[in-house]
Amino acid sequence: MLMGLFNNWVVVVLMMIGLYIVIAHGNLIKKIVGLTIFQTSVFIFYISMAKVDGGTAPILMANVTKYANPLPHVLILTAIVVGIATMALALALTVRIKEAYNSIEEESIQEQNTKQASELDELDPRSDKY
Amino acid sequence: MLAHLPILQVIVPLIGAPVCVLLSRASLVWLFALVVSGLSFIISALLLQQVLMSGTIIYELGGWDAPWGIEYRIDRLNALLLLIISAISTLVLLAAQTSINKEIPAEKHTQFYILYLLSLTGMLGVVVTGDAFNVFVFLEISSLSSYALIALGRDRRALWAAYQYLILGTIGATFILIGIGLMYQMTGTLNMADLAARLPEVAQTKTVLTAFAFVITGVCLKLALFPLHLWLPNAYTYAPSIVTAFFAATATKVAFYLLIRFTYSVFGVSFSFTALPLQFLFMTLGLLGIFVASIAAIYQTNVKQIFAYSSIAQIGYMVIGFSISSVTGLTAALLHIFNHALMKGALFLALGAVVYRIGSVQISQFQGIGQQMPFTMAAILVAGLSLIGMPLTVGFVSKWYLLSALIEKGWWPAALLILIASLLTLVYVWRIVEVAYFKPPLSTHSTVNEAPLAFLIPIWLLVIANIYFGIDTRLSVEVAHSASESLLQAQGLVIP
Numbered sequence: 001m002l003m004g005l006f007n008n009w010v011v012v013v014l015m016m017i018g019l020y021i022v023i024a025h026g027n028l029i030k031k032i033v034g035l036t037i038f039q040t041s042v043f044i045f046y047i048s049m050a051k052v053d054g055g056t057a058p059i060l061m062a063n064v065t066k067y068a069n070p071l072p073h074v075l076i077l078t079a080i081v082v083g084i085a086t087m088a089l090a091l092a093l094t095v096r097i098k099e100a101y102n103s104i105e106e107e108s109i110q111e112q113n114t115k116q117a118s119e120l121d122e123l124d125p126r127s128d129k130y
Numbered sequence: 131m132l133a134h135l136p137i138l139q140v141i142v143p144l145i146g147a148p149v150c151v152l153l154s155r156a157s158l159v160w161l162f163a164l165v166v167s168g169l170s171f172i173i174s175a176l177l178l179q180q181v182l183m184s185g186t187i188i189y190e191l192g193g194w195d196a197p198w199g200i201e202y203r204i205d206r207l208n209a210l211l212l213l214i215i216s217a218i219s220t221l222v223l224l225a226a227q228t229s230i231n232k233e234i235p236a237e238k239h240t241q242f243y244i245l246y247l248l249s250l251t252g253m254l255g256v257v258v259t260g261d262a263f264n265v266f267v268f269l270e271i272s273s274l275s276s277y278a279l280i281a282l283g284r285d286r287r288a289l290w291a292a293y294q295y296l297i298l299g300t301i302g303a304t305f306i307l308i309g310i311g312l313m314y315q316m317t318g319t320l321n322m323a324d325l326a327a328r329l330p331e332v333a334q335t336k337t338v339l340t341a342f343a344f345v346i347t348g349v350c351l352k353l354a355l356f357p358l359h360l361w362l363p364n365a366y367t368y369a370p371s372i373v374t375a376f377f378a379a380t381a382t383k384v385a386f387y388l389l390i391r392f393t394y395s396v397f398g399v400s401f402s403f404t405a406l407p408l409q410f411l412f413m414t415l416g417l418l419g420i421f422v423a424s425i426a427a428i429y430q431t432n433v434k435q436i437f438a439y440s441s442i443a444q445i446g447y448m449v450i451g452f453s454i455s456s457v458t459g460l461t462a463a464l465l466h467i468f469n470h471a472l473m474k475g476a477l478f479l480a481l482g483a484v485v486y487r488i489g490s491v492q493i494s495q496f497q498g499i500g501q502q503m504p505f506t507m508a509a510i511l512v513a514g515l516s517l518i519g520m521p522l523t524v525g526f527v528s529k530w531y532l533l534s535a536l537i538e539k540g541w542w543p544a545a546l547l548i549l550i551a552s553l554l555t556l557v558y559v560w561r562i563v564e565v566a567y568f569k570p571p572l573s574t575h576s577t578v579n580e581a582p583l584a585f586l587i588p589i590w591l592l593v594i595a596n597i598y599f600g601i602d603t604r605l606s607v608e609v610a611h612s613a614s615e616s617l618l619q620a621q622g623l624v625i626p
Contacts, residue, residue, distance in 0.1 A: 022297060035300055042307055049315050072314070075263055079307060082270045086300050089277055093293045100286035109290055116287070 007048035014041035026106035028097065032090045039083045046076040132176070136189035136202040139173045139212065140255045140268075142166055147247040156239040160227040163243040167220045167250065174212035174254075178609070181209040188260075196260075197324045203260030206613035210464065211257045211387050214471045218379040219250050221588040222479065226372045228584040229482045232489075233370045234282055242282060246376070249275040253384045262310045262320045262396070265388065266303060269352070272384070273299045276377060280369040291364035298351055298361045305348030306388075312341035313396075325396050333401050342405060345392050352385035355449060356419025359442045363426075366438035371482030374434065378441055379475035383467045386448055390460075393452075394617045403455055412453035417547055419446035424554035428561070433484075433491040436558050437477055440517065443551070444470050447532060450544065454535050460614030461607070462531035468606050469516070469524035472599065476513040476592035480506050483581035483589065496562060498571030502578045507566050509589045514559035516596045519552050523600040527607070 014037055021034025050072040058070040094104055101109050146166035153159045180187060181204055189202040204212070223246070234242055252272020256265055277299070281292035314320055316337050317328040332338055347358075354362040362382075366374050393402040403409050420443045427439035444466070451463030481491055483506045488495050500507045516523035529552070536545040571578070580586070599606050 019301070022301070028293065031297060035297060038301070039304055042304055042311070045308065046311050049311060072311075075320075078263075078267055082267065082274075082303075085274055086270070086296065089274060090293070090296050093277070093281060093289060093296065096281065097286075097289045097293060100289055113287055113290065 007044065007051075011041045011045040011048070014038075014044065028094045028104040028106065029091075031106075032087060032094070035090070036083065036087055039079075039086075043076050043080060043083075046072045046079070132180070134189075135173050135177050135180070136187060136204055136258055137191065139170060139177065139258055140251060142169050142173065143247045143251040143254065147244045147251065150240055150244045150247065153240075156236065157227065159240050159243045160223075163226075163247055164220070164223045166247060167216065167223050170250070170254065171213075171216040171220045174209070174216045177204055178209040178213050181206055182609070182612075197319055197321050200259070200261045200264060201321065201323075202258050203323065204258060206609060206616060207387070207390065207464070208257050210468065210609050210613055211383065212254060214383060214468055215250070215253050215257065215380045218471050218475050219246075219376060221475065221591060222372060222376045222379070224588040225375075225479055225482065225585045228582055229372045229486055230370060232486050233284055233372075238282060242279070242370075245275040245279045245282075246373075248272070249279060249376075253380055256384050257387055260322050262313065262322055262325060266307050266310060269306070269384075269388075270303055272381070273303060273352075276373075276381065279373045279377075280365050282373070283368040283370050285368050287364065288368035291361075291368045295361040295365045298358075302348045302351030302358075305344045305351065307348075309341045309343075309345030309348060312337050312344065316341070322391070322396050326398060329397060329401070333405075339405055342397055342402070346389070346406075346408075349385055349389045349392065353382055353389060353445060353449075354385075354442055355445060356415055356422060356442060359419070359423070359445075362442060363435055363438040366441065366478075367432055367435045371434075371478065371485050374438075375475055375478035375482060378437070378478050379471040382441065382445055383471060386445070386452075386463075386467060390452065390463075390617070394460075399455060399618065409453050409455060412449050413544065416446040416448075416450035416453060417544065419443060419449070420548070420551045421554070424551055424558070427558045428554065430558075431493050433493055433496065433562060434478070434481055436493075436562070437474065437481070440555065440558065441470075441474060443555070444474075444517075447528070447548070450548070451532050451535065454539060454541075456535060456538065457611070457614050457618055458531060458535035458538055460617065461611045462528055462535050464610035464613055465531055465606060466528035468610065469528045469596075469599065472524055472592055472596050473513050473516045476509055476589055476596060477517070479585065479589045479592065480509045480513065483585040486585065487578050487581055488575060493562065493565055495572070495575075496565045497569040498566070498575070499578065500563075500567035502571055502575065503580050505586055506581045506589065509593045510566075511563060512593050513596060514563065516600070518555045518559055521600075522597060524596050524606075525600075527600055527603050531607075 018034045018038025018041060022031050025031055025034065050069040052066060052068045055066040055068045056064050058067040098104050101112055103109060143166055150159050150162060153162055186203060186205040190196060191200045230239060230242055249272045252268045252275065255268030259265060259268060277292045277296045280295060281289050313325060316332045316335065317325055319325055319328060329338060351358045366378060423439045423442035427436045430436045430439065448463045448466050451459045451466060485491055487503060516525035519525040519529040533545050533548065
């Protein structure tokens with residue numbers, strides 16, 4: 001029972017690790033790392049779903065009747081591409097945040113934001129910020 | 131040509147986006163994007179007409195039969211959503227050129243239109259497809275481009291808002307992906323109609339229950355349902371005005387469509403509303419969301435933020451209508467999707483006009499603009515009244531249906547709470563009206579005058595739609611009613 005679901009246990013553990021990192025860490029890069037681990041666990045989940053006991057690769061061959069299911073592989077290939085795009089965008093945003101705030105720590109960014117907000121309340125009428 | 135409308139709906143903006151790169155001048159790109167968006171509006175209007183005439187349209191991609199190939203399936207619900215999205219997108223684009231000249235650096239204009247069209251593609255794709263995995267892919271197309279669009283805002287907080295939205299949005303989308311995987315594992319199919327046929331056999335298993343929980347949670351994150359709304363206020367506030375107007379009117383509606391599609395069509399009403407205490411859960415979260423967000427809105431000093439919180443409250447109304455799970459309730463929810471798109475589109479576009487002239491949407495900067503920008507401010511006033519639910523505006527129609535649905539079920543307390551919440555809406559709308567009409571103009575704003583026509587035309591088209599659909603409710607109510615009826619009919623819950 002435990003070993004039969006080995007892949008699923010790996011998936012769940014990785015998923016929890018990923019989510020925990022996203023929630024617990026203030027560093028923007030670490031958050032992205034966590035997010036990537038989280039997504040990767042889903043990739044593993046799909047790939048292990050496709051496994052058929054005793055099946056070979058889904059290529060037409062003589063003397064073979066049992067194939068692994070190719071569809072989840074194709075699906076997850078798409079999801080991997082989406083994951084890469086997300087990571088690239090997140091990293092690009094982090095670069096821009098670093099330029100604008102000179103920090104990639106959530107705490108420091110929040111602090112600067114509240115400061116900016118309280119300055120706005122005292123208001124310079126011609127302030128360009130909104 | 132007419133037979134290929136479902137695929138054209140997605141293909142036109144998808145091809146349109148890269149073509150933008152080839153056009154050299156920014157004004158040309160704008161014109162092109164407007165034409166593309168206008169085309170998809172015409173397509174969706176034709177689709178709605180076809181659906182109303184001859185029922186559900188099924189389009190098989192590449193000629194492969196449904197469970198193996200991918201199919202696009204358009205019924206009344208999809209057609210209504212398509213119309214809303216493409217109409218709002220076109221109207222918003224009308225004002226886009228003027229607005230982004232002021233808010234986005236010139237060298238980024240082409241990129242803006244590319245991202246905008248991609249985002250439109252994604253939203254239309256989510257609605258049009260009948261394949262669960264396609265939903266995920268299109269959702270990510272629209273989300274990825276929307277993160278980038280939000281980051282274009284000129285305040286640095288836009289970057290931070292985009293980052294937060296990215297993290298939460300990706301978690302939401304991945305949850306949906308897990309849910310879809312679990313469903314596939316149990317049924318071996320990704321086609322929504324096929325899933326709906328096969329899920330009841332395995333409905334008792336824990337796997338299906340888990341799949342359901344994952345999908346619902348993921349969709350609710352995208353939907354910004356209280357308490358999963360944390361990304362929304364900042365994203366709406368710091369994004370460029372045009373982007374806010376576009377997303378406030380469409381993005382959450384697409385997520386709400388998914389919620390309806392998955393609970394009512396894929397899992398089926400009898401499973402959805404019995405497996406988990408969904409009715410109680412959504413009713414409570416909806417009501418809580420309305421109150422918490424409305425009260426938060428009252429305390430904001432940034433007008434864009436006020437209406438961003440108000441959007442979360444309005445999502446509460448939709449979710450309540452959804453949770454009643456009767457024809458009237460669902461009709462109210464669908465009507466409110468349609469009406470809220472009209473109100474928030476008008477409001478955020480008008481705020482875009484204010485930013486264009488004044489350069490700020492702090493409430494203190496609104497002093498006296500009732501006299502300086504009478505048409506813009508009047509638009510905010512009418513759309514605000516609509517938000518409150520004044521008779522003769524669309525807001526009244528959807529609230530009326532919501533209340534009658536609640537009373538039909540005998541849930542008086544909820545109906546009362548909704549009426550009280552309307553007063554909270556009155557408070558934050560009144561704050562803006564008071565400042566704008568009853569205070570003298572600021573000396574620094576002596577040169578401010580009415581917004582350019584490029585703004586006023588789309589704003590007032592939306593405002594007039596707000597009033598028109600508030601008086602002549604035939605089209606909107608008929609479509610919403612027949613859509614919800616057919617959704618419940620498919621479950622055998624309504625005798626035709």
